[in-house]
Structure formats: structure tokens, C-alpha cells
Amino acid sequence: MKYTEKISNRLNDLLVKTYDAEKGYKLAADEAKAPYVKDFLKDKEKQRRAFGFELKSEIMEFGELPEKGGSLKGDLHRVWMKLKPLMSSEKTEKILEEVERGEKASLEEYNDILKNSEMRLPPSTERLLIQQRDAIQAALNTSKMYEELRS
Template sequence: MEKKYTDFNKLNRLLVASFEAEKLYYNAAQDAQTTELKRFLNYMAVERNRMSHDISNELHSRDIEPLKEDAEKGNIDRTWHEIKDALEHFNAEVIINQCIARDKNNIKRYQELIDNNALPEPIIAMLEKQKKQLTWYAKQAEQHKVNPFKKEAATREEAITEKEDAPEAEEKKNNDSGKIINLKAM
């Protein structure tokens, strides 16, 4: 059966790449420092797991042993120094760019298998569906690139500036309208 469909080896490699993408998202979710980003990254890891499971089922149904050498979740080789460093210097934009790059690489693999058209029709249909999902997920990931800490700091600075400028603006407004200004005791 494997000789009949030469692209099954490429499909098996796509399975491994999907496991790697899942690990990347899983590790990023573990390091994320905001609930919203953590949830998004966990969801992306779960979606990659589901896609891997679908590919694995297709391989099993054709009596081909799926490659599971990289099926372990997370990065077992991470030392506490690496984890500490990841938490102290977490940059959402860099992490998400890595995840998007992995997805784009996988999309190319999907497209290659689809273009070859050497796999059975149900597998091609599944690959097309997964490719569309990955493309959409990559667009969604672009929206999560903003570092919430930078955004929050900028918002705080704007609020402080507005509060400092408020009395001066109010005084100017009162002077311009010809109203009497109450003097405060010193």
C-alpha cells in the first residue's frame, strides 16, 4: 500500500511537523503571561493536536505506522534556567512570529501534498480543509502579537498625562468663557 502512494512518507513527515507545531504552541502557552494570550495559544495547540490526530487516523486506516517519535507534549529538555529566562523575557510578538512561521512552513507542506494529488481523495480533502484552517489561524495569530504590557504601560502614561493636563485645560476653559475662577487656599 505504501508503494502505491509514494506521498504517504511525506504525509507522515507532515504529521511530525504538526506535532512540532503543537509543541511550539503548547510551550508558548506555558510561558504566556496574560490569560487571553494563554487561552489563545492553548487553543492553537489543541487544534494542532486535532489535526495531527486526523492525519494519524488516516495513516492507521491504511495500515501505515504513523511516526510518533515527536509526539511528546512540551519540551522535556527545558532546564529551569530556560523556563526562568522565558518567563522573565517573554515577548509575545517574537513567540507568535515563531508560531506563524511554523504554520506557514506547514502550509507549504500541505500545498505540496495537495498539488501532487497522489494521495486518496478523502485525504486530499482533509488536507485542503486543514490548510484553510491553518491559514485562518495564522491570520488570527497576527492579531495577538501586541505585547499587552507595552499597551498597558502606554495607556497608564496617557491617563497620567491627561490627569496632569486636566486642571490646566479646565482653567483655560474657564478663563476663555469669562467665568469667575475660584481661588484655592495655599
């Protein structure tokens, strides 16, 4: 497998997860009742859409084709997100818990790619992934803050 193909495959994995996160944030925003949480979730949905465009562009720079949709795992997670709050009296708290779980998984994925010593990323790709990872960390921190405020 060529070096550029290996990198674009990893970026495509991130892209699929970004599609999943965007859809998940939309679902969560539709389900959330607290206006400040709803606004936060809508903002993150837009952010993930932007991340997707950036990742697609980066993949095409490597001469590869970007993925076009989310994953079955993401679809199943969204179904769970929709059902889980129905079983709870505290819908917003459950939504925020799911957001945190998803963001932690995203952080792990980004860190895995960034720390992979076998696959040295071009500086532009590394900067993009660091920028997106840091934005995900900020979203995770905000979600935790909102959850603490609800407690």
C-alpha cells in the same frame, strides 16, 4: 515504492510536524502572559492534537504505520523559542512571531503536498489536508491580528 506508501510517507512527514507544532504551542502557551494569547495558544495545541489523530487514522487507512514522535529540528526550535523571549522585553510579541514562522512553514508543506501533480491524493485525504491547511491559515491570520494589537 508503492503509491500508498508514498502518500503515507508524506502524511507521516506532516504528522511529525504536527507533533512538533503541538509541543511548540504548549511551550508557547506556558510562556505567554497575555490571557487572550495564552487561550489562543492552548486552543491551537488542542487543534494540533486533533490533527495528529486525523493524520494517524488516514495513514492507517493506507495500511501503513504512523510516526510516534516529533523531530530533532522541532526540539531545537522549541529550545530557541524558550530562549529567544528571554533576550527580549516583549515576550508575547516574540512568541507570536515564532508561531507565525511555524504556521507559514506548515502552510508551505500542506500546499506542496496538495499541489503535487505526481501524487494524486484520494478525495478523502485531499479534503482532510485542505481542511487542516485552512485551519492553519486561520491560526496564522489570528496570530498576526494579535501581534498587530500588541503593536
